[in-house]
Amino acid sequence: MNATLASKPPTDFPADFVWGVATSAFQIEGAPAADGKGPSIWDSFCQRPGTIADNSSGDIACDHYRLWESDLDLIAGLGVDAYRFSVSWPRVRPGGAGAWNAKGLDFYERLVDGLLERGLKAYLTLNHWDLPDELQAQGGWAHRDTVHRFVEYARGMATHLGDRLSAITTHNEPWVMAVLGHETGLFAPGIKDRAVAMQAAHHLLLSHGLALQALRADGCRSELGIVLNLAPVQPATDSPEDLAQARLEDGRLLRWYMDPLLRGAYPQDVLDFLGADVPQVQPGDLQAIAAPMDYLGVNYYSRSVASAAGPWDVHRGGREITEMGWEVYPEGLTELLLRLHRDYALPPVYITENGGAFPDKLANGQVHDADRTRYLAQHIAAVADAMRQGVPMKGYMVWSLLDNFEWASGYAKRFGIVHVDYETQHRTLKDSALWYRAFLQGQRAARGVQKRLEAALPEL
Ligand code: FCB
Numbered sequence: 001m002n003a004t005l006a007s008k009p010p011t012d013f014p015a016d017f018v019w020g021v022a023t024s025a026f027q028i029e030g031a032p033a034a035d036g037k038g039p040s041i042w043d044s045f046c047q048r049p050g051t052i053a054d055n056s057s058g059d060i061a062c063d064h065y066r067l068w069e070s071d072l073d074l075i076a077g078l079g080v081d082a083y084r085f086s087v088s089w090p091r092v093r094p095g096g097a098g099a100w101n102a103k104g105l106d107f108y109e110r111l112v113d114g115l116l117e118r119g120l121k122a123y124l125t126l127n128h129w130d131l132p133d134e135l136q137a138q139g140g141w142a143h144r145d146t147v148h149r150f151v152e153y154a155r156g157m158a159t160h161l162g163d164r165l166s167a168i169t170t171h172n173e174p175w176v177m178a179v180l181g182h183e184t185g186l187f188a189p190g191i192k193d194r195a196v197a198m199q200a201a202h203h204l205l206l207s208h209g210l211a212l213q214a215l216r217a218d219g220c221r222s223e224l225g226i227v228l229n230l231a232p233v234q235p236a237t238d239s240p241e242d243l244a245q246a247r248l249e250d251g252r253l254l255r256w257y258m259d260p261l262l263r264g265a266y267p268q269d270v271l272d273f274l275g276a277d278v279p280q281v282q283p284g285d286l287q288a289i290a291a292p293m294d295y296l297g298v299n300y301y302s303r304s305v306a307s308a309a310g311p312w313d314v315h316r317g318g319r320e321i322t323e324m325g326w327e328v329y330p331e332g333l334t335e336l337l338l339r340l341h342r343d344y345a346l347p348p349v350y351i352t353e354n355g356g357a358f359p360d361k362l363a364n365g366q367v368h369d370a371d372r373t374r375y376l377a378q379h380i381a382a383v384a385d386a387m388r389q390g391v392p393m394k395g396y397m398v399w400s401l402l403d404n405f406e407w408a409s410g411y412a413k414r415f416g417i418v419h420v421d422y423e424t425q426h427r428t429l430k431d432s433a434l435w436y437r438a439f440l441q442g443q444r445a446a447r448g449v450q451k452r453l454e455a456a457l458p459e460l
Helices: 003-007 041-047 064-078 102-117 133-137 145-164 174-182 194-217 240-263 268-277 285-289 331-343 370-388 431-459
Strands: 018-022 082-086 121-127 167-172 223-229 233-235 295-299 304-306 349-353 393-399 418-421 426-429
Touching (some): 018 121, 018 349, 041 133, 064 102, 064 431, 082 393, 121 145, 145 167, 145 194, 174 223, 174 240, 194 223, 194 240, 194 268, 194 285, 223 240, 223 349, 240 268, 240 285, 240 304, 295 331, 331 349, 370 393, 370 431, 426 431
Parallel strands (some): 018 082, 018 393, 121 167, 233 304, 295 349
Antiparallel strands (some): 418 426
């Protein structure tokens, strides 16, 4: 663990920098059919044999639908400023269209009020992947009508909760939903068709832009933005083949989303690569997608290395590898942020997810996850580095508050800074949570000094 960072933060984060922890509905809530909730594509996907590594599902997860109050106490106890969570669309509007479910809306209303009572800011994500099953039956994200259903959903939630939300994120990681959900089929809805995937990607982006326009027209005062999973894509060697491969992967992962959002156009090299698989884009779509954002959320876990010869062996990097098989590569976060700042006119940027799965051991009520603590400290330092070089950083959120349902990996991979015993639902703060709490105390102390200095200035 980086003792310097823990005891005396070397970082110069501004007083209004937002520190948080993040979760998502499907990964923690459980209660898949409680109080009128409809099924989501992840409920159905989990039932298909062979989709989830440990054959598990989100049926119980962290039982957060029942334990939300004590979980909010836990969050407040960490001393963070904000909690990033998502709403389960089929909990509040079970079929994705038609009647709203008052009991589902009440749950999120209590959650948000509970956050505010505890002095925490609410950062709400509308779509963290759990699309209502009924919308999938009609074609899901590949079907243009879903765009309009999403805008209705966004408006409904903003009307219900808008004045109490600090921020509303439209989508979490459209690349994952489009490519893993519709091209490789590893994630729900499990489709394997590149043309369908790219149409879904376009509709996700379009629904984001149209939702922003609609929420602004409705007078919503929350910060509005989107969350992307991004990484620097480095070529394995400097051969022309690897360089071309890296350029293509960068195009498909980063520029396919950043270019339309911030420049109003899809990248030509990716359109050329896609050929017949390019999505149908209607007049006005690209203007809608480029609606100004109040912030950009970036989820960062590792770099990506591109090799024309096939998948690159992650062990060749000589770095520590997490339980997910991802390299620990903190300098990649600085590199990524500087590149975004150089290539785009960025709005303020939050790191909306960052963290790691490590082989935790619970013994005597403790989890000594020095690996995770080191990971977090190094990545926070990487954010500070980018900020000092001019990137407009606004906040940082750890993924995740709790160990939870890690999608196709099931419960085997633990990302929490809080350990969850899935038999008893008992929560235990890992060493990383204790470190984060101490780090944030240090930040607050530094803010206090800063404020006292500012107050003293006129007398100097
Ligand atoms: C991201 C997801 C999040 C979590 C982390 C590990 O892609 O947004 O839900 O699964 O990865």
